[in-house]
Amino acid sequence: MTHPPSVGRAPHRAPEQPPAPTAAPAPPQPSARAAAIARLRAAATTEPGRLQIIGAVLALLVLVFGAVTAFEISGRAASADDVVERSQPLSADAAGIYRSLADADAAAASGFLAGPQEPRAVHEQYVKDIEEASRLLVKAAANTDAGTTSGREITTLNEGLPRYAGLIERARAANRQGLPLGGAYLRYANQQMSGELLPAAERLYKAETGRLDGDHRSARARPWFSLGAGVLALAVLVWAQRRNYRRTNRVFNHGLVAATAAATVLLLWLAVGHTVARSDLAEADSHGQRSMDVLNRARIDSLKARADENLTVVARGAVLTADGKNDKYETDYTAGMKALGEELAAAVKLADDTGDTTGGKPVAAASKAVTEWQERHRTARKTDDAGDYESALEQIIGQENSTGESFKKVDDALRDALAHEQDDFTRAARDGRGALGGLPVGAAVLAVLGAVAAIVGINRRLSEFR
Amino acid sequence: MTAKDPGTGRGRLRRLRGWGGVTAMAAACAVTASLTLLPLSHQGDDVFGPQVTGPGAAHALQARADTCTDPEASVRPGEVDGDAVRKIKERGKLIAGVDQNSFQWGFRNPESGDLEGFDIDLVRAIAKDILGDGGKVIFRAIPTNQRIAALENDKVDVVVRTMTINCARLQQVSFSTAYFQAGQQVLAAKEDHSITGFNSTLAGKRVCTAEGSTAYEALEKESFGSAFKDKHDGTAADEDRLTVPNQLDCLVRLQLGEVDAVVTDNALAAGQAAQDPAVELKGDPFTTEYYGVATKKGANDLVARVNKVLVDYRAGGADSLWMKSYREWLEDGLPGIGAPPAPKYRD
Structure with a gap:
């Protein structure tokens, strides 16, 4: 970032030079501007004067090229850096908050169903989820201004989480005493979770993902100004050498050749470097980010569906849909599973489109487990509706052949798929950022070298007039 | 049923219909009117005793079932086996639809995992009468909105699940005599x-x-x-x-x-x-409603049998099975009830 200003200042020195040796004809003090124009006009009438002007323009163009490149690429590199180091991790953290909350809710309901003494592993999972969500919230808060959308969602989450955890503890306490009241507390906690916390987490995730997309776009935007400045500088350099050749019959002016070489190297570096960065970032986006987005949503929908499935058994028809015809939780479960199916289909398509066979495997496994889950769920519902509660419970929270087992398969497969996509993303985005590495500094150095070389070359020619 | 019918899901509106006759009856026969009239409880025991014919005044005021002005009136107790009872006997098990989340009525004891409560006691009494063993029951915990469907689809023989007797439901199921008065x-x-x-x-x-x-x-x-x-x-x-x-x-x-x-x-x-x-x-209850045992519509042999069970269940004054069950499950939260509600019959 320190380069552009210093380089930017340099051109001003160059135009100062030519007027000095020629000395002004100095008409009787018109305005300063008119005087400068008059001086230039006078200079343009002689060859040394013209050469001085050409030299100044060449140096200026090469410096401008370097400065614009350094400036534009610094911006692109900063955006690419943000993608890798800041916005993607923040987006992943927001997804982590979202997921931890949904998982905590599913775990709380599972533990509740198991009876007054919930399985240790299930409770530990719940505690871990709450801790993880709290930890990520602190991290997210540290990286976010309180006044922004994300800041407000973080506040909502920070306020709601302890309240949710309190309701769950009341549910556990009542369940431990065998009071049906525990189920009512659990449903209230779930209402807080699905009505306030999860929507806030989703908005946070969306905001962070939006920020990531923005960084992505600005990193990938073509550096048109730099490219234009480069082409212009080269064109003028070529013209100057052609003019020189015509007037002196000398093929090479070493200074100008060196300047041309420097500008050409910089232009190629710029074009190739950014194109590579662009394609790496595009790959990070298409292979990693988009898949991750779909997979994150799929994972959260699977968690919500699991919580709804458990609550169907907890509530046992105590809560109906708005029209009073169907069980609310069963209806929510069905909707969640439908969304999950669609998201998995999208993930499969993304993996196919990008030829990502490794990434496709866990997604296919997840799809298979979802089918199994739905079949088992139908069986469990049938058992439950027939009044065989004990068997239905076993079919839902049991260790083997239960919907819980299928759900775990889905969750594990999605976790693997996400880890794979995250690796893909990080690798490609790092490559993209790396492709821009050194370019701003290189642009500054090459431009200064080129400008110096151009002035040296022109001065050499000028010296022949003395 | 247009109401959402949450909780135990009684659509309470409909049953308010046709209460004019009942109120008149209740006034005419103060002895049977209220369970909360503590001073009358002993006298009430006599009335609610084994002689289930009940007060004559009640019959005089009873309307015919098809017009449904008195939904609590049920068929006379009887022990004649029809299709419904025979099916239960052949199976050797009574299948009862109950609640498992209604504390003290039908809920799961967290220690044993068994269903317990006032409704559950009544189910066991019915099983004991028909099959000779109160343990020969398959309990099916059914959601509120499945109570009628479970009967219609023969998934259960009886529903004993804090289900309020009312005219709309009588279109779909049959009810025993009232076994509890609520408000x-x-x-x-x-x-x-x-x-x-x-x-x-x-x-x-x-x-x-x-x-x-x-x-x-x-x-x-x-x-x-x-x-x-x-x-x-x-x-x-x-x-x-x-x-x-x-x-x-x-x-x-x-x-x-x-x-x-x-x-x-x-x-x-x-x-x-x-x-x-x-x-x-x-304060006091400001409405009156009755719970009954529901069966599939037209299973009159089973209803008559359940009504006979209820006669025995109510009998015995303070030592009746009904009062024992009441004291075990309900008295703490709902003190002051001295006797079960009197049965009413259609003829």
Whole structure:
């Protein structure tokens, strides 16, 4: 970032030079501007004067090229850096908050169903989820201004989480005493979770993902100004050498050749470097980010569906849909599973489109487990509706052949798929950022070298007039 | 059933129809009128005793079933096996649809995992009578909205699940005689002396009811200046703060200090009070409704058999099975009941 200003200042020195040796004809003090124009006009009438002007323009163009490149690429590199180091991790953290909350809710309901003494592993999972969500919230808060959308969602989450955890503890306490009241507390906690916390987490995730997309776009935007400045500088350099050749019959002016070489190297570096960065970032986006987005949503929908499935058994028809015809939780479960199916289909398509066979495997496994889950769920519902509660419970929270087992398969497969996509993303985005590495500094150095070389070359020619 | 029928899901509105006759009957026959008339409880025991013919005045006022002015009137007790009873005997098991989340009525004992409660005791008594063994029962915990469907689809023989007898339901199922009288009542914190019942002391209070319940309808008629509606009731944005999906949710709101009082059916309120020693019923019930055992429509042999079981169940005064079960499950939360409701018959 320190380069552009210093380089930017340099051109001003160059135009100062030519007027000095020629000395002004100095008409009787018109305005300063008119005087400068008059001086230039006078200079343009002689060859040394013209050469001085050409030299100044060449140096200026090469410096401008370097400065614009350094400036534009610094911006692109900063955006690419943000993608890798800041916005993607923040987006992943927001997804982590979202997921931890949904998982905590599913775990709380599972533990509740198991009876007054919930399985240790299930409770530990719940505690871990709450801790993880709290930890990520602190991290997210540290990286976010309180006044922004994300800041407000973080506040909502920070306020709601302890309240949710309190309701769950009341549910556990009542369940431990065998009071049906525990189920009512659990449903209230779930209402807080699905009505306030999860929507806030989703908005946070969306905001962070939006920020990531923005960084992505600005990193990938073509550096048109730099490219234009480069082409212009080269064109003028070529013209100057052609003019020189015509007037002196000398093929090479070493200074100008060196300047041309420097500008050409910089232009190629710029074009190739950014194109590579662009394609790496595009790959990070298409292979990693988009898949991750779909997979994150799929994972959260699977968690919500699991919580709804458990609550169907907890509530046992105590809560109906708005029209009073169907069980609310069963209806929510069905909707969640439908969304999950669609998201998995999208993930499969993304993996196919990008030829990502490794990434496709866990997604296919997840799809298979979802089918199994739905079949088992139908069986469990049938058992439950027939009044065989004990068997239905076993079919839902049991260790083997239960919907819980299928759900775990889905969750594990999605976790693997996400880890794979995250690796893909990080690798490609790092490559993209790396492709821009050194370019701003290189642009500054090459431009200064080129400008110096151009002035040296022109001065050499000028010296022949003395 | 247009009401959402949450909790134990009784659509309480309909059953209010045709109460003129009942009220007249009750007035004419004060002995049978109220379970809360403590001084009369001993006298009541005699009336509700084994001689189940009941007061003659009641019959005189009874309307015919098809016009449904008196839904509590059921078929006479009998022991003649028809298809329904024979099926149970052949199977060797009675299949009963019950609740498992209604504290003290039908709920799962967390230690044993077994179903227990006032309704469950009655189911066992029916099984004992028909099959000779109170253990020969398959309990099916059915959701509120599946009660009628479970009977129609032969998934269960009887539904004993705090189910209120009313005319609309009589179109779909048959009911035994009433085995419990309930009514709407106010529940609030014991410490809260500012609320004394369903009256003007509710002014300015936040009152919780189950969506679409009789209690909610009662408040709509006369709210006494209380707040009992959510801003977005009936829409997807429903806050579920004052009107909630299930009556038990009201106890959650009451404990969290989000509401000041609950209006619900006292039988269920008793279940709430039993789960929280800091709350109690305030004032008297302000409606009357009866629970009955439901069977598939037209299974008159089974209804008659259940009515016979109920005759025996009520018999014995303070030592009757009914009173024993009452004392075990309900008395703590719903004190002051001296006898079961009197049976009424169609002829």
